[in-house]
Amino acid sequence: MTSPFQSGQAPDPLGAAAAGRRDVARLPTPPKGWPIGAYPTYAEAQRAVDYLSDQQFPVHQVTIVGVDLMQVERVTGRLTWPKVLGGGVLTGAWLGLFIGLVLGIFSENPAQALVTGLIAGVFFGLITSSVPYAMARGTRDFSSTMQLVAGRYDVLCDPQSAEQGRDLLAKLTL
Structure with a gap:
């Protein structure tokens, strides 16, 4: 019996069908970058990225990451x-x-x-x-909605622009 992959090689997680495609969906990966800001709400993190955009900062290098995720069930009423x-x-x-x-x-x-x-x-x-x-x-005997929320939201940036981003966000909080 032959192995579908050579010894020491991992199998292709996307399968052979995806071998010829250019637009292959990538598996989820952890975000990369240096932290340039931390905010208690998503709205504040969004505001920070919007400010960076207004300052002509290359926002395509920025990522908002929710940290300390929690599943929250909000009770909406009695059934x-x-x-x-x-x-x-x-x-x-x-x-x-x-x-x-x-x-x-x-x-x-x-x-x-x-x-x-x-x-x-x-x-x-x-x-x-x-x-x-x-x-x-x-x-x-109650109705509710479920939400996934974070304890804080970090704004990460590629290392080559992180210092500039951090300096700009420092002006925002002043």
Whole structure:
């Protein structure tokens, strides 16, 4: 049995199919560069890069890096049966309306297709919202959104321009 690669060589992570392509997607790599600024929010880091751009700095050499990443779940409200069922009805009605409109284009009676789609959508919306909520049995009676945020945002720059970038950002904070 022969090996797909010679001894001492790693296999091609992109596969042989990508061998002839010029626009091959690269694997993620850690950012490179020297830190020229650190900011508590992304908006402030963005403002710093915008300032560098306004000063004719070569911003293509700059990278904003989120450090100390956290997954944050923000609770948006309490779930109750009326909210769950109401959301299911509305979601199902929109989907049913869309399906009814599409079917109405090809139907001899578009109004009937629209009403049928709407009723079926409401029915399936009720089912798909109430069954998971009932199965949770009160273990998760709230709605929320998830975000990935950083504890701080570093602005990195290529070494050849880092000193100039740092000097410009020092003027911004004065």
